[in-house]
Amino acid sequence: MKGKDLKPHIGIFGRRNFGKSSLINALTGLDVAIVSDIAGTTTDPVKKSMEIFGIGPAILIDTAGIDDQGDLGEKRIAKTLDVIKQIDCAILVIANNTFDEYEESLIQKFDRHKVSYLIVNNKTDMEPLQNNTIRKIQQKTTASIVEFSSVTRANLDGLIEALKGTIPETSYQNPSLLKGLINRGDIVMLITPVDSEAPDGRMILPQVMAIRDVLDNDAINVVVKETEAELFLQKTDIKPRLVMTDSQAFGFVSKIIPDEIPLTGFSIAYARMRGPFNEYVQGTxxxxxxxxxxxxxxxxxxxxxxxxxxxxxxxxxxxxxxxxxxxxxxxxxxxxxxxxxxxxxxxxxxxxxxxxxxxxxxxxxxxxxxxxxxxxxxxxxxxxxxxxxxxxxxxxxxxxx
Known part of the structure; x- marks a missing residue:
């Protein structure tokens, strides 16, 4: 998993030959996805990094047609559906006023996995949406419907605005590990063990985020290894507002940090920010x-x-x-x-x-x-x-x- 994969993920779904790859090319302004008149050109999901104004860097995922056929087609569909579990937002591409069980099945899966989505009527230059199609869609979902043409790129701005209004802000906002825990001028001690699993010459992401978060809160960083933490407290007589350490050092660090000083771990703060924290606490x-x-x-x-x-x-x-x-x-x-x-x-x-x-x-x-x-x-x-x-x-x- 590369660092770029931390960007918001947007999946493009729909039937074969409805213009999913063309839509990605229109959004990126580049011919990054293979386009063909032959249905089923896209096989495995393909990722492409791009910048969306107002959202920032994002990953677009082009998927195989949901109506693929045959034994190989079933495997492609399975990979397409698996993408739903990985994305922050989806674009359901329709065309030719076609909306029935394939699209309804995708919508059910989006809802089950709590994925925000919008519907794009591609090829609107060839066949705009009819009122009866709009009514059929509105009976199944309240999602936004956008008219678009990958060929003429008509209403590209409207598509991007709709996408900005659909993708959850939590997927692209700058997160905070220590929000509500520290104030300006607080001293935060970050105890960072260096063992054989630590990246050579670097620190792990939660440690780096903690350092930046302390700075962003106008507080003061004190960064030490676990072997020097007690020495620092003895020599300076400083009482930190908060101490954070690597989870593997909990046993050692908890013995040298006085009980009246709040103590937690990088991974615990990270779990609070990025995971189902209440469920974690109950499950533990x-x-x-x-x-x-x-x-x-x-x-x-x-x-x-x-x-x-x-x-x-x-x-x-x-x-x-x-x-x-x-x-x-x-x-x-x-x-x-x-x-x-x-x-x-x-x-x-x-x-x-x-x-x-x-x-x-x-x-x-x-x-x-x-x-x-x-x-x-x-x-x-x-x-x-x-x-x-x-x-x-x-x-x-x-x-x-």
Missing amino acids: RKISQLKDGDKILILESCTHQVSCEDIGRFKIPRWLKAYTKKQLEFDIVAGLNEIKTPITDYALVIQCGGCMVTRKQIFSRLFDAIEAGVPVSNYGLTIAYMNGIFERAIAPFANTL
Whole structure:
């Protein structure tokens, strides 16, 4: 997963030969998608980065036709539908006054996954929407309907304005890790361990975001390794307004930071900003109820080289077994790969920090578990719970629960 994938994702859906690829070319002003009169030219979903005025950088995803046919066509449709779980917004392309079960099925899936969408009548230069088609659409949805032509690019400004009004602001607004927690002049201590999993010469995204967030709030950063934190407190006699640390250092750091100083973790603050935080908190408390034979699903949203110190594949399973003293089973699913085992087979789902995926992708990833009542947690909250400082680590966010 590349950094550019953190941009808002906009999926383009519709039947074959209705002009989905042409619409992307019109939006970007470039011939970035293959256009052909032959239906089914687009096979696998294709991503293209672009800038949308008023929204900023975004990822457009061109998908195969929802009416594809044959065994291969069914596989293409499956990949198209899987895109719905990954996007922040959708454009449903129609043409020729055609709107029936294919379009209605897509709308149902958009609604189920809480994806905002608009409907674009492409090829309006050839056949504008008829009143009976408009009435049929309005019986199924209240989504905006935009007349557009990929050939003449008529009403391109209207399409972009409709898109800006459809895509959720939360998908492109600048997020804040520490909103409501600190004020101007507050001193924030950021304890950042450097271990074998830390990026060489760099810091992980939540740490970098925390540093910037402190600056944006006109507060003061104090950044130290865990081995120097106690020395700093002793030498300066400074009492930070807030201390944040890496979740793997919770056990050590909680012993050297006085109880009266609020303490939390980078991944916990990140989970509050990017994930279903209330569900995480409730689900984490279920750890104490795990039983012999329970299956745990670990979701790693990025793919990376695995080492013996890998937190999701080795450390958390080992720590959970030791903490619960139960014989637990673990499944690992990396990236955005399909979860093939029924979600109800799991007693707990633990999501990674999700720093390399979008907010929508995290919510979609956990949607089935939450809907089925399966407890969910994330790495930082799970580790805080096992270190006995769970309540302390979530206390700074008590007013959001």
